[in-house]
Amino acid sequence: METVFTKICAGEIPSTKIYEDDMCVVILDINPIHKGHSLVISRNPYPSMGKCPEDVLSHMICIAKKVEAKQREVLGCDGSNILINNDPASGQEVPHIHIHVIPRYQNDGLKFGFTHEKYTDGQMADFGAKLHL
Numbered sequence: 001m002e003t004v005f006t007k008i009c010a011g012e013i014p015s016t017k018i019y020e021d022d023m024c025v026v027i028l029d030i031n032p033i034h035k036g037h038s039l040v041i042s043r044n045p046y047p048s049m050g051k052c053p054e055d056v057l058s059h060m061i062c063i064a065k066k067v068e069a070k071q072r073e074v075l076g077c078d079g080s081n082i083l084i085n086n087d088p089a090s091g092q093e094v095p096h097i098h099i100h101v102i103p104r105y106q107n108d109g110l111k112f113g114f115t116h117e118k119y120t121d122g123q124m125a126d127f128g129a130k131l132h133l
Contacts, residue, residue, distance in 0.1 A: 001047070001095070003045050008041065018038060022043065023040055024060050024063055026039065029048050032102075033110065034103045034105070037102045038071070040060050041098040042060060044056070045096040075103050079103075080105075082099060084097065
């Protein structure tokens with residue numbers, strides 16, 4: 001399967017690469033939430049986290065950790081969002097697994113637009129039992 005990210009990994013589409021190895025490529029996002037917002041992209045186009053082999057996913061998380069540390073060192077950010085949009089229902093636009101590493105700053109005014117639900121009596125225990133690993 002070909003995606004915009006396979007083209008970026010192959011050098012067919014220009015990008016600002018900040019890291020690459022045999023499993024992944026890290027680029028700066030062209031539409032950053034904050035400057036330095038990076039994407040850790042698998043070289044192979046796994047459409048979602050569930051389809052990505054564990055060794056690749058683990059490696060990508062380790063690289064995201066290094067990117068985040070570099071952002072703190074160089075950009076002086078106070079925190080980060082590490083984010084995987086997994087399948088279209090979550091907002092994933094490119095069907096190719098990638099991890100967003102977004103530098104965050106104290107009082108930057110950004111908030112994710114999630115709303116929160118509440119469990120009814122006994123419902124949390126039911127969900128816990130169903131989701132128990």
